[in-house]
Amino acid sequence: MTQKDQQRQKVYTAERSMYNETERFGSLEEVFEFYTRILKSKRFATQFPKTARRLVPEGGKAKYRENTRLYRDFAWRHHKVYGREKGLWLSYGRERGGSYYEHGRRRIQLSKNHFNKGVAVHELCHAIVEYDFLLAGKVAWHGPEFCHTYLYMTKKWIGQDAHDKLAASFRKHGVNYRLIGKAAKLSGAEGKLGIAA
Numbered sequence: 685m686t687q688k689d690q691q692r693q694k695v696y697t698a699e700r701s702m703y704n705e706t707e708r709f710g711s712l713e714e715v716f717e718f719y720t721r722i723l724k725s726k727r728f729a730t731q732f733p734k735t736a737r738r739l740v741p742e743g744g745k746a747k748y749r750e751n752t753r754l755y756r757d758f759a760w761r762h763h764k765v766y767g768r769e770k771g772l773w774l775s776y777g778r779e780r781g782g783s784y785y786e787h788g789r790r791r792i793q794l795s796k797n798h799f800n801k802g803v804a805v806h807e808l809c810h811a812i813v814e815y816d817f818l819l820a821g822k823v824a825w826h827g828p829e830f831c832h833t834y835l836y837m838t839k840k841w842i843g844q845d846a847h848d849k850l851a852a853s854f855r856k857h858g859v860n861y862r863l864i865g866k867a868a869k870l871s872g873a874e875g876k877l878g879i880a881a
């Protein structure tokens with residue numbers, strides 16, 4: 685069973701100062717291009733093989749298509765989804781709030797006010813924690829595993845400055861991102877996430 689998501693609010697508060705300064709995307713298509721670049725990189729596939737396998741569309745090429753399925757409250761207004769059925773899907777959320785990762789459907793929803801690299805990385809980190817950690821499925825959504833991965837991915841895909849800012853903000857707001865024992869282990873061949881935050 686998943687642990688209680690105790691530090692979620694702290695993470696939300698702490699991350700804002702970082703992601704507000706990251707590059708903004710002009711469209712959902714640009715967000716998808718950013719994800720595709722990450723997911724198709726060799727480094728990502730080596731480090732997070734399960735996530736790569738589940739989210740990279742088969743055949744390697746992401747495809748845009750109009751969504752014709754029934755939704756709950758998503759694909760709001762535009763009713764568009766990026767991706768293919770077997771890979772990552774990406775859809776619009778409402779203008780404010782409502783960004784999340786839905787692991788069963790391998791789908792990321794971003795609201796328009798979250799069209800920036802920081803939030804995009806945040807949502808992708810949920811997939812990594814869900815699929816590639818040894819303790820996957822037994823950890824809190826915004827627990828230390830998530831926060832550690834978030835720092836790692838921020839450093840690799842946004843930059844050192846954004847990473848340092850996020851780490852400082854985590855410390856200021858008392859967010860725990862330190863991994864000990866089994867929590868630090870990935871289930872793939874790469875072992876641990878090599879990061880000293």
Ligand SMILES: [Zn+2]
Binds near residue numbers: 806807810825826
């Ligand atoms: Zn989250």
